[in-house]
Amino acid sequence: MAFNGIAITTSLVISGLMRKFCWTCHRPAAACFCGQVLEFESSAGFALIVHPHEVRSTVGTAWIMRRSISNIKWFRSKGIGLDEDPEFLSLLGAPDAVPLLLFPGPQAFNLSHGRTEEWQSLVPAGRRPLFFVVDGTWTEARAMLRKSRLLSALPRVSFETPRLSEYGFKKQPHPGCLSSVEGVHLVIELLAQRGWGTLPALREHDRMIGIFRNMVRHQLQQVVTTFWSCR
Numbered sequence: 001m002a003f004n005g006i007a008i009t010t011s012l013v014i015s016g017l018m019r020k021f022c023w024t025c026h027r028p029a030a031a032c033f034c035g036q037v038l039e040f041e042s043s044a045g046f047a048l049i050v051h052p053h054e055v056r057s058t059v060g061t062a063w064i065m066r067r068s069i070s071n072i073k074w075f076r077s078k079g080i081g082l083d084e085d086p087e088f089l090s091l092l093g094a095p096d097a098v099p100l101l102l103f104p105g106p107q108a109f110n111l112s113h114g115r116t117e118e119w120q121s122l123v124p125a126g127r128r129p130l131f132f133v134v135d136g137t138w139t140e141a142r143a144m145l146r147k148s149r150l151l152s153a154l155p156r157v158s159f160e161t162p163r164l165s166e167y168g169f170k171k172q173p174h175p176g177c178l179s180s181v182e183g184v185h186l187v188i189e190l191l192a193q194r195g196w197g198t199l200p201a202l203r204e205h206d207r208m209i210g211i212f213r214n215m216v217r218h219q220l221q222q223v224v225t226t227f228w229s230c231r
C-alpha cells in the first residue's frame with residue numbers, strides 16, 4: 001500500500017510539474033513567451049542544428065527562433081549521424097538554395113564588409129542563402145562541426161559587429177560573439193542593409209530580441225532571488 005501511495009504521490013507531483021511547463025515554447029509557465037511571438041517567414045533560409053543540451057535548456061534561444069520563424073528547419077543533433085540524415089541531405093541538395101555555415105573562420109565571407117561581387121558568386125541570382133546555425137556552447141559547436149564532415153565543409157559566413165551580446169548570464173569568448181538568436185537577427189538585418197534580402201514587413205524579427213531580453217531579465221531575477229533566499 002505504501003508503494004501505491006508513493007506511486008500516486010509521484011504521479012501527482014509529475015502531473016503538477018507538467019501543468020506548470022509550456023511544451024510549446026519549452027519554458028516554465030512563469031516564463032512562457034507564446035503570447036509574445038510574432039511569427040514571420042524569413043526570405044533567407046535558416047536551419048538550426050541544436051545540441052540536445054540546448055533543446056532541453058529553458059534559457060536557450062533555439063526555441064525562440066523555432067517559434068518565431070515559420071520556415072525554419074530544426075535538427076536535434078550533436079553532429080553524429082547528421083551526414084546520413086535524409087532531411088539534412090535533401091536540404092543540402094535543394095536546387096533553389098545555397099547552403100552556408102554561419103560560423104567564424106579565417107576564410108568566412110564577412111556579411112558586414114564583404115564585397116558584393118563575392119556574395120553574388122557565392123549566392124547566384126535566383127537562389128537564396130540557407131544559413132546553417134550550430135546552436136550550443138562554443139565548445140559544443142566546435143565538437144559538432146568536427147563530427148559532421150558535410151556541415152564543416154560548407155562555405156562559411158560570419159559578421160563583425162560592435163554589438164555586445166545581451167546574454168547576461170552566459171559568457172561569450174569575445175566581444176562581437178553573439179547568442180544564436182542575436183546572430184540570426186543581425187544576419188536578417190545585414191542582408192537587408194546590403195540589398196541581399198528583405199526584412200519581414202512589420203519587423204517581426206525584432207520581437208525575437210524582445211523575447212530574448214525578457215528571458216534574460218527573468219533569468220537574472222531568478223538568480224538574484226535564489227541568491228537572497230540562500231543567505
Ligand SMILES: [Zn+2]
Pocket residue numbers: 022023024025026027032033034035
Ligand atoms: Zn509557451
